[in-house]
Amino acid sequence: MVEGLVEGTAEDAGARTGSLAGFRIGVTAARKNEEQVALLERRGAEVVLAPALSSDPNRVDEAQLRPATEAVIANPPHMFLATTGVGMRAWIEQAQQWGLDEALVRALRPAEILARGPKAVGALRAVGLRELWSPQSELFEDVLDHLRGRDLTGKRIVVQEHGQSLSMVAHALRRQGADVTVVTVYRTVTAEDPTPMFALVDRIADLELDAVTFTSAPAVAALMDAATSVGRRDDVVSAFQADVVAVCVGPVTAAAFELWGVPTIYPPDRSRMAAMIKLMESDLPSRRQGLSLELVGGHQLLMHGESVLLDGTEVKLSPAPMAVLAALVANPGNVVPRRALLAQLPSGTAGSEHAVEMAVARLRAALGTRAVQTVVKRGYRLAVEV
Known part of the structure; x- marks a missing residue:
């Protein structure tokens, strides 16, 4: 997609x-x-x-999709997870060719519908289906987080699969007691x-x-x-x-x-x-030039080569926090995964995420505690003014 x-x-x-x-x-x-x-x-x-x-990357396997569609109609789900707009539209269009589109919509309408993002939401609403919840992040892992901890015993869940396999998602939901069916609308072709x-x-x-x-x-x-x-x-x-x-x-x-x-x-x-x-x-x-950034709180950060100035005053950093800062500055405002930061640490630094945490702590001590934000389960980002 x-x-x-x-x-x-x-x-x-x-x-x-x-x-x-x-x-x-x-x-x-x-x-x-x-x-x-x-x-x-x-x-x-x-x-x-x-x-x-x-x-033409998104190819529908009609021989596989039609029986899956008929099974959903025959046994409507309690919960439906819509992952992509293009996938939902393709599924409805195929069902229409078989004369099954209205029956499919009727089967899905009573379900608790979760949509991964706005494009999936748009495709759902176009056929009269309404999502109950959708994450702002557009990340499917946040849909799983939304369901984590719920008792799904006996719940029939249908997952609309996009071009890549969601088998691990199905396994995770089954561990919570759900009866999961993955409907493969299309496969992505290289x-x-x-x-x-x-x-x-x-x-x-x-x-x-x-x-x-x-x-x-x-x-x-x-x-x-x-x-x-x-x-x-x-x-x-x-x-x-x-x-x-x-x-x-x-x-x-x-x-x-x-x-x-x-x-x-x-x-x-x-x-x-x-x-x-x-x-x-x-x-x-x-x-390619010295980079000047406005940090949250009105502070000015200038980085050029090995020189770092905060509000015009030089900041001395040891190699590990300097490496972390360089990676964050290269991606201002965007999340840099811990694994990527670990790869940037100087050789000889302990090879664990604890080393990243220590480097971030030292960087915050030098630039201020609000300069580097933690994004839970993902990594860190430089707090810049937008």
């Missing part, structure tokens, strides 16, 4: 001034990649296109020709790119699978943790990188391609 779409025009100040001139950017999108490449090139960027997925993706893997691993853009979580998985198959996964992870910026269209795509301990940047407000490119216009140039 592509998380963001093109909006706005390319004829803006960034396009006119070549705001990304001199930057080499990889693009992994399959759908609408012509628009993204055009937006980047008109800003002066050199673009390397390597679609991670098929141009690119027919993997050659460009293998070339992109090498360019990332060899630090030949400044950034790589991702518009879907399956694209992240496809890249990492390609890197693993050619024995360069660790090189790619290290590159993303150091010099190559993983730019995501939104938090759902960014979450796919957390498994690998890779820090990401993404637009804070809207999951849209134009917002992602605007973010790159401000973020990438700042990485």
